[in-house]
Amino acid sequence: MTWGARDVSVLYAGRPALVEVTVDLRPGQIAIVVGGDGAGKTTLCRSVVGLEAVAGGRVSRPARTCFQPETSGVWPELTVMENLEFVARGYALDRFHARSRIAELLELTDLADARDRPGRQLSGGMRQKLGVAMAVLSEPELLVLDEPTTGLDPVSRLELWSFIDLSARQGRAVLVTSTYLDEATRADVVTVLDEGRVLASGSVAEIISGMPGRIFVSNRKIGKQSWRRGASWRAWSETGDPIPGARAVEPDLTDVVTVAALAGEQR
Amino acid sequence: MTSIEARGLTRRFGDVVAVDTLSFGVEGGEVVGLLGANGAGKTTTMRMLLGLLTPTAGEALIGEVPVSEVDRRAMGYVPQGLGLYPDLTVTENVAFAAASFGVPGPSLAEAGLEHIADMRIGDVSLGMRRRVAFLVASCHRPAVLILDEPTSGVGPLGRARLWETIRQSAEAGTAVLVSTHHMEEAEECDRVVLMAAGSKVAEGAVREVIGQARTVAVAGDIGGEALAAISDEGGTVLSTGSGWRIVGLDVDGVRRVVGAEAGVEEVPATFEEAFVALSR
Numbered sequence: 032m033t034w035g036a037r038d039v040s041v042l043y044a045g046r047p048a049l050v051e052v053t054v055d056l057r058p059g060q061i062a063i064v065v066g067g068d069g070a071g072k073t074t075l076c077r078s079v080v081g082l083e084a085v086a087g088g089r090v091s092r093p094a095r096t097c098f099q100p101e102t103s104g105v106w107p108e109l110t111v112m113e114n115l116e117f118v119a120r121g122y123a124l125d126r127f128h129a130r131s132r133i134a135e136l137l138e139l140t141d142l143a144d145a146r147d148r149p150g151r152q153l154s155g156g157m158r159q160k161l162g163v164a165m166a167v168l169s170e171p172e173l174l175v176l177d178e179p180t181t182g183l184d185p186v187s188r189l190e191l192w193s194f195i196d197l198s199a200r201q202g203r204a205v206l207v208t209s210t211y212l213d214e215a216t217r218a219d220v221v222t223v224l225d226e227g228r229v230l231a232s233g234s235v236a237e238i239i240s241g242m243p244g245r246i247f248v249s250n251r252k253i254g255k256q257s258w259r260r261g262a263s264w265r266a267w268s269e270t271g272d273p274i275p276g277a278r279a280v281e282p283d284l285t286d287v288v289t290v291a292a293l294a295g296e297q298r
Numbered sequence: 299m300t301s302i303e304a305r306g307l308t309r310r311f312g313d314v315v316a317v318d319t320l321s322f323g324v325e326g327g328e329v330v331g332l333l334g335a336n337g338a339g340k341t342t343t344m345r346m347l348l349g350l351l352t353p354t355a356g357e358a359l360i361g362e363v364p365v366s367e368v369d370r371r372a373m374g375y376v377p378q379g380l381g382l383y384p385d386l387t388v389t390e391n392v393a394f395a396a397a398s399f400g401v402p403g404p405s406l407a408e409a410g411l412e413h414i415a416d417m418r419i420g421d422v423s424l425g426m427r428r429r430v431a432f433l434v435a436s437c438h439r440p441a442v443l444i445l446d447e448p449t450s451g452v453g454p455l456g457r458a459r460l461w462e463t464i465r466q467s468a469e470a471g472t473a474v475l476v477s478t479h480h481m482e483e484a485e486e487c488d489r490v491v492l493m494a495a496g497s498k499v500a501e502g503a504v505r506e507v508i509g510q511a512r513t514v515a516v517a518g519d520i521g522g523e524a525l526a527a528i529s530d531e532g533g534t535v536l537s538t539g540s541g542w543r544i545v546g547l548d549v550d551g552v553r554r555v556v557g558a559e560a561g562v563e564e565v566p567a568t569f570e571e572a573f574v575a576l577s578r
Contacts, residue, residue, distance in 0.1 A: 061537075066453060067424065067425060067451060067452050067453030067456060068423070068424040068425075068451040068452070069423055069424065070453065138530075139526065139529065154336055154337060155336050156336065181451070182336075182450075182479070183336065183479070184334065184335035184336045184338070184479055184577075185333075185335070185479065185481055185570055185573050185574060185577075186335045186573075186574050186577050186578075187335065187336065188479075189534050189536060189545065189570070189574055190534055192536060192537075193529065193534050193535045193536060196525070196535065196536065196537045197525055197526070197529075197535075200525065210450070210451050210452075210453075211480065212454055212482075213480070213481060213482050213570075217536065217537055225453060258455065258458035258459065258462065259458055259461050259462040259465055260458065260461075260485075260486075261485045261486055285454050285482065288453075288454045288455075289454045289455050289458055292453060292454065292455035293455060296455070
């Protein structure tokens with residue numbers, strides 16, 4: 032079974048916000064959409080969950096789909112417990128079942144000790160974990176999380192990813208967006224967006240092996256197709272021909288996405 | 299000469315110690331990353347080093363002079379909010395900053411910003427806004443640059459170009475202190491200072507900070523119950539696609555929970571994993 036977006040285009044005031052974007056979502060798999068601000072990540076999430084009208088292509092989703100917006104969706108004046116109970120009531124969950132499910136989620140998210148704390152007093156990491164817990168409370172088949180890790184420190188990010196991993200293992204299809212390219216390695220499939228267009232898609236290994244040409248490393252800048260990385264410079268040879276004074280290296284995902292952005296810029 | 303120095307820097311807010319006797323320095327020409335979890339004290343430290351917040355104890359020194367006595371022209375600062383005027387054009391923002399510091403306006407062409415010169419800041423992409431903010435903060439060629447999350451929300455190419463600019467400043471002799479949440483950006487820094495709960499927990503080049511830190515790798519599949527049990531024991535579990543990595547438990551602890559010896563082994567930690575272990 033596959034859900035997601037197929038060749039989806041979205042227009043804002045006549046300007047393209049998404050151009051023929053395809054993302055497949057399968058049960059038990061995590062699909063990540065990575066890109067900077069304005070890449071179209073939120074528009075894609077909103078399209079998949081039906082909050083955005085599409086100008087072209089089609090979206091499909093199961094009846095039980097839950098969406099956590101970038102703002103976490105936590106009500107700041109309600110306590111952790113009240114937030115969860117409110118969502119449970121909204122889904123008309125059986126009271127006994129809801130109570131045991133909430134207790135389970137509080138344990139899994141390490142929020143049990145904060146159950147009486149208002150949403151506004153939670154740290155960013157705690158708020159995002161509560162947001163994901165609220166989204167999975169009703170046991171959706173598809174979970175859509177818009178930038179859940181933005182602004183979180185590395186410790187909170189790892190804890191949140193651990194919880195997202197667990198949600199996928201329970202058989203859910205998960206769509207996550209992120210500005211952090213390094214998070215792509217945590218997902219089964221990756222889509223890199225830039226200005227509404229797909230720069231690259233597939234597994235990390237497929238994306239890397241699909242890059243045309245070769246990457247070289249040098250201690251100086253080499254033309255327009257080179258960029259700084261750490262203490263040295265990377266350069267892209269589109270044809271794969273050797274670059275004098277530089278040595279070839281195996282590209283990683285950052286190299287490949289940078290190359291795709293460079294190529295897009297030069298078109 | 300140490301251009302930026304925190305010397306026993308301490309800041310309390312009521313009973314809370316936000317920064318606790320923190321000491322480190324940044325030399326001219328050096329890029330130092332300030333890393334830590336949310337609430338670790340990074341922004342409070344930066345604000346004290348900028349003279350925007352008075353320390354409860356200790357000293358913030360710029361060029362070996364207390365920051366309260368330093369000419370503001372010695373310093374450049376890019377806050378997280380960027381501090382640009384959204385209704386002014388790029389040219390106007392840069393000209394205003396240059397006039398405030400009493401220096402001629404820098405060349406937008408040299409900074410690669412000529413094509414957006416007449417655009418209002420509010421209409422410019424985030425990556426470009428961040429480059430303009432950097433130009434505004436550095437147009438008076440300060441000896442010290444303090445950058446709070448300068449690449450947040452920017453794509454890989456935009457980030458690479460921002461780092462190119464940051465590095466050029468360092469190569470011209472500027473001391474750069476930069477905070478970031480991107481672990482891969484720590485590699486861009488000459489050294490990193492890791493903070494947890496207001497204190498320094500590690501300092502050095504990324505390789506030195508990772509040191510002998512280890513993590514536990516589990517090959518293949520493990521059940522959902524075992525994953526939950528690892529979490530209960532205080533471990534953080536991460537999927538790698540082909541297996542799992544567990545931070546916060548030793549190899550024997552993981553073997554006990556997983557109920558198997560095969561496929562469970564200690565491996566060198568990544569910088570991110572070492573960071574998590576140090577921050578706990």
